[in-house]
Amino acid sequence: MDELPIGRRVAYWRGRRKLSQQVFADRLGKSKSWVDKVERGVRRLDKFSVLYEIAYILEVDVQLLLGKDPERRADALNCIDQVEVQEIRAALERYDSMSAYFDAAPFPPPLMDMRKAVNHAWLTYQYGRYGMLTRALPKLLRDAQAADAGHDGDHSREAAHLLGQVYQIASSVLRKLGECDLAWLAADRSMAVAQRADDPLLAGIATTRVCNAMVAMGRPRPALELNLTIANRLAPGGDNDSDPGRLSVYGLLLLQGAMAAARLGDSATVDDLINGAHEAALQLGSDQNHYWTSFGPTNVELHRAAAAVELGDGGRAVEVHRQRIAEPMFNTLLPERRAHHLLDLARGFAQIGDVANAGEMLLRGDRLAPSEIRCRPIAHEVMSDVLRRTRGAPPSLIAELAEHMGVGV
Incomplete structure (x- = not known):
């Protein structure tokens, strides 16, 4: 397919996604005639911003549209550039919900479309395609903010839930790429939105994003305290159930607390928290992905090794890998x-x-x-x-x- 003109590649992937020209045009905010001319090569497709939006809607790496292999690019220095950082910053600085409080709400994107987009963004993150994700984030943030501002009644909680997830996705990838200030901002936004979504477990996961950003910014002690505070409130037992979602969120809070404790050099607290997470994982039974946590027995051992590295004990990390992590289970992650x-x-x-x-x-x-x-x-x-x-x-x-x-x- 590398020899095909770019318009033909767009048509190919549109067909693979079972989108009509009209539906594809509507999602792009273009006319059906515009799409037809692009696909026939009558109209040039030379703006990268439009290319990235097309790639996002078609759920492919933009390099595929350009006829290149996305896995073999020497693009380490372009994982996220300053233009993309500024676009994400601008999207995070929007206050659609406040504007809607004073004026008529914008026409919101359909929640069904938002659910698909958020699900795709999570998978893009969990498959490690950070460049593709950062290019899609500005539009995803704007769409999720518009949905949150524009939906009311029975749909308002779901819209808030989706926006909270988008903020968490943004925080996670920005932290990995070294944009810690923006990661903290996105995570902080996710906590506020989670309260409106009225989902304590979403708020619990938002807490881990905030704490991860705080650790990355050199603030491990308040991160440890916050993780433990929310973990204690969400702990299974008493008035709290022990369903898989709660076990996963509770366990992840303990694991992130352990990582903060490791940064402080507190090995005793690290062991206590990881052992607590291990007990939750045994109740869960296997590695699962509730609330996009990837939590379970194997992931606990991965954190045991990671905490050892943070404590400066590389030998212990290697030992954990060799003795406590079964390769078949590792390969399912x-x-x-x-x-x-x-x-x-x-x-x-x-x-x-x-x-x-x-x-x-x-x-x-x-x-x-x-x-x-x-x-x-x-x-x-x-x-x-x-x-x-x-x-x-x-x-x-x-x-x-x-x-x-x-x-x-």
């Missing part, structure tokens, strides 16, 4: 979780001086979810360490990955 763990392992191996295995973990993570390795500042630090401590020339695969990452050999 989503790519972001697995690649994140391999990055933690790379850090652990580097801490014990095993730069060969550290490099191998980076390569394995890159094969799973390239953006998790190529786009994250912490991965660049590990690669720099591997290159600096490798005797002689680095292996060719490591050198190639370093080049893709923009890390000098």
Whole structure:
């Protein structure tokens, strides 16, 4: 398909998504005639902003529309650029709900469309496609804000719930890419919206996003305290049920509290919180994805290893990986979780001086979810360490990955 003109590629993917020209045009805010001319090559498609919007609606990487392989791009330095940062910032600075309080609400996007878009955004995140996600975020934020401002009555809670999820998605990917201030802003917004959605579990997950951003900004102690406060309120038992959603949210709060405690060097609290999360995971029975948490027994062990790395005990992290994480269960996790763990392992191996295995973990993570390795500042630090401590020339695969990452050999 690489040899096809771009308009033909658009037509191909539109057909794959079972969208008529009229429906596709409506979602783009264009006329059916405009779509027809683009697909026939009569009208040029040369604006990247329009290309990104088309890719978002068709649920494909924009590179596919350009006839390129999205997995082989040397685009580490373009995982998120300053133009995209400013577009996301502008979207986060909108106050549609307040404007609607004084004026007539805008025509809201249909909630069915929003549900599909939010679901796709979560999957894009959990498959580690951060560049694709950051390009789609500005429009998704605007649409979710318009839906929240424009729907009332029985639909208002669902609209708020969807907006809260979009803020959480934005916070998670922005934190990974090093935009910590914006990650905190998005997470803080998600907590406020979760209260309007009247969903304590959504508020619990929003708490973990806020606390992750706080830890990234060098504020682990208030992050630990907030995680524990909300975990205690949501804990199963008493008046609280023990359904899978509650167990997952409660367990994730404990795990994120453990990570904050690890940043403080408090190993005793780390052990207590991870063991508490382990008990919740055993009640759950298996790794699941309620509230997009990926919580379960295997994910608990991934956090046990990650906390060991934060505590500076790389040997313990490697031991946890080898002795406590069953490979078949690990392989059932989503790519972001697995690649994140391999990055933690790379850090652990580097801490014990095993730069060969550290490099191998980076390569394995890159094969799973390239953006998790190529786009994250912490991965660049590990690669720099591997290159600096490798005797002689680095292996060719490591050198190639370093080049893709923009890390000098």
